[in-house]
Ligand SMILES: CC(C)[C@H](C(=O)O)[C@@H](O)C(=O)O
């Protein structure tokens with residue numbers, strides 16, 4: 001199996017190194033032959049080549065069996081709304097070119113982190129949500145631009161039936177293997193693209209009579225996720241709503257630093273933390289690498305079908321937490337300072 | 348002063364009646380001469396006239412000094428994506444026709460409700476956020492429709508400079524009277540309309556050097572609101588992001604049933620709870636009317652400049668809570684059952 005490592009920007013570099021080490025360890029332990037290569041994306045790719053997704057990186061991705069990804073982004077571009085070339089373009093182009101239309105974001109709280117969240121433990125205990133975020137459509141990829149001499153800016157949100165159907169199907173299939181409850185999130189009381197979304201999910205639901213479907217407006221979901229996270233099992237939603245809701249839901253898991261994601265579709269799967277490049281802590285060795293480690297676990301499970309190997313990794317994370325080790329982001333007032341470790345040490 | 352009462356749908360009817368009673372009481376107590384009229388909107392207007400915002404309602408709104416509004420919506424339309432006439436169209440048309448471009452949503456927790464939230468009391472205590480949601484632009488009002496024989500649906504998000512500037516200015520002015528901290532929320536790493544948004548706010552910021560401005564991506568804000576609500580003072584954002592974030596932030600106040608909003612702009616101001624029509628509890632006398640009562644308080648303050656009267660209302664809500672009275676939505680495990688009252692009784 002050939003794995004491409006794409007650390008990207010900021011703490012992406014630091015955490016992906018730990019994720020890779022875990023893959024190497026698994027290969028040794030289970031006698032697998034994993035080979036590795038590395039490639040550039042985002043700000044580091046712009047600096048080196050002028051292109052946030054160099055052709056070479058894309059070719060390497062297509063030729064690999066799976067990609068372990070870090071993060072992209074740089075504050076330099078955030079505060080310059082007129083920048084023409086941006087790190088995020090590399091990420092979005094990768095998603096589109098690899099046909100990564102389904103982004104899976106499992107939100108599960110390790111018991112040891114019950115008190116690390118800002119939400120009450122009794123509200124959280126037992127929460128276990130699997131998000132399916134559509135990843136290659138919506139307002140991310142529609143036409144955008146300026147008119148009226150630059151005084152008006154627009155972005156087009158767009159969905160076609162087949163796009164909703166293929167992500168919907170994945171969500172229904174997953175719900176079947178879980179609690180058979182699916183929440184479809186849209187804003188059908190305002191958006192035409194949401195009305196199409198709802199139509200397609202309603203039709204699909206007829207094929208999955210064993211799954212209970214609930215339709216929610218995105219504003220209600222944003223509220224209910226915090227009020228009662230346990231009422232959710234599988235959630236399926238559009239690209240933009242998924243971006244917002246999964247970041248919000250990271251608080252259910254105690255910290256963004258614990259959340260992994262899998263982007264799958266037509267070809268090579270890409271596995272990455274849901275956190276960003278976090279330039280405020282870059283280079284300090286403080287970043288929590290567990291989201292990258294858990295991304296490696298998803299890679300083993302989903303792209304390689306290595307269930308046992310994946311579980312060994314998840315279990316290792318659990319053991320580290322059980323022993324009381326923490327990174328800063330998941331420490332709380334009761335944590336013994338000597339148990340707070342940096343990126344490498346906890347890795 | 349002439350006040351138009353527009354209860355709309357579902358629990359809108361029940362809670363607005365209580366809000367009106369409070370206005371009547373204030374008039375008596377302070378010797379004001381308030382006159383009232385009533386008008387239809389939403390589902391009830393469709394049933395009566397076929398139009399979710401009858402011309403008569405709009406005329407009455409324009410002719411009044413302030414509008415006390417309930418809610419619109421009906422499940423019948425939610426599950427029928429192909430319905431051509433919808434209650435929400437009445438609400439959106441009202442916002443556009445009255446030029447209500449600024450929606451103010453204060454999020455403040457009454458001390459007595461500290462334990463009613465799913466968020467930990469120590470995270471919440473002292474949180475006090477004022478949202479400015481843009482209300483007449485964005486993907487709500489851009490072109491929308493179908494193409495490819497109905498197989499593709501689209502919605503256009505659009506902002507012009509002057510739209511961002513006028514709401515931005517209101518937010519900066521408010522920040523000046525508070526903690527002088529403004530968070531501007533967008534998705535400038537992906538959306539062109541957000542890049543224009545950020546450009547305009549950056550330019551405005553030069554006129555308000557005493558206000559500290561922080562720029563956040565909407566996904567980060569969705570996370571930070573729950574992680575650390577106290578880091579926010581004034582927040583300004585686009586229509587769709589504001590819809591999602593303010594519903595989410597309702598959990599900071601314990602319940603949506605406690606949150607009022609003011610929609611202001613070119614003419615008559617409209618005051619309404621942020622909750623919806625809640626057909627699941629309609630007609631049961633269970634709805635919490637405090638958001639309507641607090642909307643009446645905002646009406647007195649903002650449209651009539653009656654600060655003292657407004658404070659008397661807010662204080663009355665506080666006293667009711669201090670005495671231990673609750674509606675179901677803000678009761679918790681420690682609440683004495685006999686203290687849980689219905690809509691009228693608590694009103
Ligand atoms: C960096 C950004 C473009 C990206 C997104 O919005 O998709 C990120 O927030 C994510 O969730 O992967």
Ligand SMILES: CC(C)[C@H](C(=O)O)[C@@H](O)C(=O)O
Nearest residue numbers: 189190219419420435438590
């Ligand atoms: C009913 C709906 C159209 C409306 C909105 O999205 O603006 C509501 O959610 C609100 O926040 O007032």
